[in-house]
Amino acid sequence: MIDIDIQQELQYELIDDEKLVWTGRPGTGIIFRKIDIFLIPFSLIWFGMIIFVIFGVSTSPSENSNTPWPVFLFLIPFLSAGCYVTFGRFFIDKRRRANTVYGITNDRIIIRSGVFSQKVNSFNIKTLSNLSIDEKSDGTGNIVFSQNNFMFGMMSGMMVQGMGTKFVPSFESIADVRSVYNIILKLQRS
Numbered sequence: 001m002i003d004i005d006i007q008q009e010l011q012y013e014l015i016d017d018e019k020l021v022w023t024g025r026p027g028t029g030i031i032f033r034k035i036d037i038f039l040i041p042f043s044l045i046w047f048g049m050i051i052f053v054i055f056g057v058s059t060s061p062s063e064n065s066n067t068p069w070p071v072f073l074f075l076i077p078f079l080s081a082g083c084y085v086t087f088g089r090f091f092i093d094k095r096r097r098a099n100t101v102y103g104i105t106n107d108r109i110i111i112r113s114g115v116f117s118q119k120v121n122s123f124n125i126k127t128l129s130n131l132s133i134d135e136k137s138d139g140t141g142n143i144v145f146s147q148n149n150f151m152f153g154m155m156s157g158m159m160v161q162g163m164g165t166k167f168v169p170s171f172e173s174i175a176d177v178r179s180v181y182n183i184i185l186k187l188q189r190s
Contacts, residue, residue: 010103022104025175026097047082141177145169
């Protein structure tokens with residue numbers, strides 16, 4: 001299935017006589033991942049402790065009731081990290097997926113995504129050595145185009161691409177994942 005809006009977005013990425021065979025977008029909304037079983041409790045404890053320390057420092061009785069500002073400056077990075085891990089990573093991941101489009105041509109797989117800037121990744125269908133599918137009961141799922149990486153499965157959506165993270169090429173949270181998988185397999189054999 002080809003979405004006209006996505007086709008127009010990917011038109012500039014096509015070369016020579018390439019034709020789009022399939023286009024799509026990842027699922028929308030906030031997605032919980034396997035790592036969240038550990039990260040949500042940890043982040044709530046982290047964030048709670050930082051808030052407790054800030055509140056304790058700012059309300060502690062002393063001769064000089066003014067808390068030194070370097071204490072607050074020291075706590076800002078910890079507060080920022082706590083905010084990101086507790087809340088921000090969900091919204092960054094949601095925005096990244098909202099800015100992501102996928103395309104399959106007769107020769108390549110194209111992934112265009114980004115949060116603050118657009119990055120295009122292109123992979124020759126014929127040279128993909130590993131292809132794995134993760135299908136849910138509702139037909140949605142992921143197709144990963146490289147080695148099955150445990151850390152990717154656990155941490156995907158936590159990091160922001162381009163900020164020191166390694167990009168593992170995949171179609172993430174797409175509808176009717178089995179038919180897209182079959183399209184890729186047929187193109188690899190042709």
